[in-house]
Amino acid sequence: MLKALLIIDMQNFVVDRIEQGVQYYPENCIENMKRVLDQFRQAGKPVVHVRHQSLEKESIFHESSLLSLPLASFEELADEPVFIKSTSSAFSSTELLSYLQTARISELVVIGAVAGFCVNSTVRMGADLGLKITVVKDAVISFELGQYELGAAQIHNVTLALLDADFASVIACSQLLVN
Template sequence: MQALVIIDMQLEIQRRIETGLDHVNPGTPTRIAALADAFRHRGLPVLHVRHADQNPASAFHPASAGHGPMPCAEAQEGEAVFVKSTSSAFASTDLADHLRRAGIHRLVVAGAVAGFCVNSTVRAGADLGFEMTVLRDAILGFGLPDAGLSARTVLDVTLALLEADFARVLPTAEVLARIDADSFDLAD
């Protein structure tokens, strides 16, 4: 069984975009909303991952306004929400156990941020034996100006590394077309 995993689409990420930080895939929220709707329509699980920093000064502290989900990542009743304190969604949550109990072995990953939490979650998931698919145009990425790297460069390198050994990388439109097919299965 497949599940959609939405990583760290939180209000702090939206704030960073609105401040004009160099980023790629500005249509990510719209694509994630469409993916979530399609998965729900087919009765497939939609899982939410949110980052929580214990530092009260952090924008990702649970009491901070930045901790809440963006509208595209609001969990519906019955959808699992995993709150992590590490980069990988697997390291500080029971996500792997939840997936195994539910018989989920293929994950479609969307969210933020490409070079950090998406990257570490996908790698960890692959190492744990899950089949990972990353949506190339539903992943937000930011630049690393101190390293002289644009958001496009960070995203392209991250996706190339993930595709080389850890995941399939597909466009959202292809996954949506497969969901609309009679038998949705990313294995083929």
């Protein structure tokens, strides 16, 4: 059973939201994501990137938008595959599952953005497909939903509790064993 790191949607829109003052949680999540990525690379373990893209030219996720580009710290290396998705789940609109099966990867460690949206959808679908999934709770980011009066920490905690209840193992960055 091979284990791989799955990095979801670490694109410029994440930092843009933070710079606009959108509340996010946990505060150290991006640093923790970098630590997890470094651990996988140093151990020579597979790293897989997923990015969101839209065909709508006005969308921040359109390929022409700077906000759709990967954050510099999360750009892929030459041997790291990138899957471009147009749906919330990384499995719905990509060949991710086929790649994982061919590479004999059956366990994913998930980090990235955004916990209540693409991370949630990807983890649930991956579990339904029979993959063993670990979510690093302090290496995924949540944003507030102000129009619903829901804070980032509240969304984060509920989302990860639901994932931990039935779809994944949810651990802290300090508990991660890459090997």
